[in-house]
Amino acid sequence: xxxxxxxxxxxxxxxxxxxxxxxxxxxxxxxxxxxxxxxxxxxxxxxxxxxxxxxxxxxxxxxxxxxxxxxxxxxxxxxxxxxxxxxxxxxxxxxxxxxxxxxxxxxxxxxxxxxxxxxxxxxxxxxxxxxxxxxxxxxxxxxxxxxxxxxxxxxxxxxxxxxxxxxxxxxxxxxxxxxxxxxxxxxxxxxxxxxxxxxxxxxxxxxxxxxxxxxxxxxxxxxxxxxxxxxxxxxxxxxxxxxxxxxxxxxxxxxxxxxxxxxxxxxxxxxxxxxxxxxxxxxxxxxxxxxxxxxxxxxxxxxxxxxxxxxxxxxxxxxxxxxxxxxxxxxxxx
Numbered sequence: 224x225x226x227x228x229x230x231x232x233x234x235x236x237x238x239x240x241x242x243x244x245x246x247x248x249x250x251x252x253x254x255x256x257x258x259x260x261x262x263x264x265x266x267x268x269x270x271x272x273x274x275x276x277x278x279x280x281x282x283x284x285x286x287x288x289x290x291x292x293x294x295x296x297x298x299x300x301x302x303x304x305x306x307x308x309x310x311x312x313x314x315x316x317x318x319x320x321x322x323x324x325x326x327x328x329x330x331x332x333x334x335x336x337x338x339x340x341x342x343x344x345x346x347x348x349x350x351x352x353x354x355x356x357x358x359x360x361x362x363x364x365x366x367x368x369x370x371x372x373x374x375x376x377x378x379x380x381x382x383x384x385x386x387x388x389x390x391x392x393x394x395x396x397x398x399x400x401x402x403x404x405x406x407x408x409x410x411x412x413x414x415x416x417x418x419x420x421x422x423x424x425x426x427x428x429x430x431x432x433x434x435x436x437x438x439x440x441x442x443x444x445x446x447x448x449x450x451x452x453x454x455x456x457x458x459x460x461x462x463x464x465x466x467x468x469x470x471x472x473x474x475x476x477x478x479x480x481x482x483x484x485x486x487x488x489x490x491x492x493x494x495x496x497x498x499x500x501x502x503x504x505x506x507x508x509x510x511x512x513x514x515x516x517x518x519x520x521x522x523x524x525x526x527x528x529x530x531x532x533x534x535x536x537x538x539x540x541x542x543x544x545x546x547x548x549x550x551x552x553x554x555x556x557x
Contacts, residue, residue, distance in 0.1 A: 262293065265470035269318045270299040270307050274402075275344045275421055275515040276320035276455045277501035278508065281492055283481035284499050293473035300501055302401070304375065311458060312336070317467075318459045318474060322376045323529065324536055324544050326458045330553045331545030337458050338555045341475055342525055343482065344455030345516035348377060349424045350438035351409060352416040357437045360384060364393045369417035371405050373398035376454045379536050379543045380440065381418055386539070387447035409434060422502050422511030429507060441516075450531030453520075464555060471555075479519040486517055522556030 271277040277300055287296040299316070301307050304325050310316040312333055320343060321329075330337040350357070350368075357363065363385075372378050378398065385391045397414075399405050402423040408414035410431050418440065419427065428434055444452050457478070464471050485492040493508035495501075502508035520528050536543040551557045 262469065262473075264294050265467055266295045266297070267317045267467075267470060267474060268297045268299070268315070269474070270301055270310070270316050271320040271501075272301055272304065272307070272455075273501055274423070275347050275517060276457075277499070278422075278485050278492065278496055278512060278515055279343050279482040279517045279519075280320070280478070281481065281495035281499055281501055282484040283477055285495050286477065286481070292477055294470055296474075298499075300499060311460065314460055314463065317463055318457055318471070320455060320457050322372075323453055323456045323532070324376050324379065326456050327533060327549050327553065328545035329458070330549050331547055335550070335552050336461055337553070338461045338464055339525065339549075339553055340457045340459055340464070340471065340555045341478070341519055341521040342453045342456045342529060343478075343517065343519060344453070345518050346441040346444065346452030347421040347454060347514070347516055348380065348418055348440035349421075349436045349514075350416060350440070351419045351424055351427060351434055352437045353409075353412065353433060353435075354415060355435040355437060357416060360388045360390060360438065360443055363416065364390060366416055367395040367397050367414075369397050369399060369405055369408055369414040371399060371402055371420070377418060377420065379540060380444070380452065383535065383539045384440070384443050384447065388443075406430070421514045421516075422507055425511035425514065426503065426507050429510070448531075448535055450535050451528060453529045453532050459555075461552070475521065482517050482519045485512060485515075489513065522554075526551070526554040526557060 271280040283292065284298050286292050304321050307316065307319045307321055308325060308329060311319045312329060323342065326337065326339050370377055370381055381396060382391065385394050399408065402420065405417055405419060406423055406427045409417055409427050424436065428436065441452060459471065489509055489512050492512060493505040496508035497505040502511065533544055533548060537548055541547065
């Protein structure tokens with residue numbers, strides 16, 4: 224009997240040893256599985272424009288300088304879209320902020336080589352006037368309205384609003400080359416009324432106290448259109464996106480956080496805007512940021528939100544977006 228007990232005990236010990244050996248083998252097999260590849264930072268050139276699109280980029284610029292970003296970014300702050308459009312098509316720039324209508328123009332011109340990654344700016348225009356008796360668009364009849372943005376969103380928005388209010392033949396529109404020239408015309412009194420984007424609108428109001436913000440373009444747009452003004456976006460070559468999807472997605476995540484920071488931490492964002500010469504001075508940036516209508520809209524929400532705006536531009540003047548509505552390939556994430 225004792226001999227039988229010893230045999231049973233021996234069998235039990237052997238079974239336990241085999242079980243432990245099996246567990247060890249399983250653990251070794253598990254540990255031998257390849258680990259997920261570590262993300263390797265990509266060198267990426269990014270451009271934005273002075274003004275709202277730059278404001279939304281400011282925190283990302285600081286984070287990049289501090290070495291806190293997923294990619295290695297090199298930033299360019301441009302004064303006009305003309306400095307950017309050719310470089311994004313050629314691939315000299317990887318990602319760039321441009322007016323939304325220019326993004327579609329580039330898409331059509333290059334036969335689909337450009338993709339819109341996200342919308343970053345809503346309506347940022349106001350009418351500034353010497354005469355505060357101007358209350359509505361009807362009060363512009365017989366006057367000359369100065370503006371920048373000929374051939375871009377501001378021109379088509381202004382002309383559409385004038386036409387919708389029966390004023391297309393009763394208001395003289397005078398375009399100037401830059402916001403600096405526009406502000407100089409207002410300050411000197413050469414321009415009685417002008418349509419001015421942020422942060423230039425805030426800037427000029429601080430320089431001459433007789434000037435007033437008299438009409439909100441956003442309010443006037445809502446009176447005549449069901450679409451939403453969506454004036455700025457970020458774009459890239461579709462080929463670049465396809466080859467660097469993970470890097471682009473990481474950029475977009477960090478860019479969204481940068482925009483959220485600007486909207487939620489105005490004082491700190493204003494200092495960064497001055498540091499990177501996006502806005503002339505921190506106090507101006509602080510006053511302007513709440514009027515910059517910074518946003519972040521991507522993927523299906525982007526397409527459904529902006530298609531109506533593009534349709535308004537197309538119906539008014541097909542050349543405003545390059546002759547035809549964009550296909551689904553234009554929208555990243557579709």
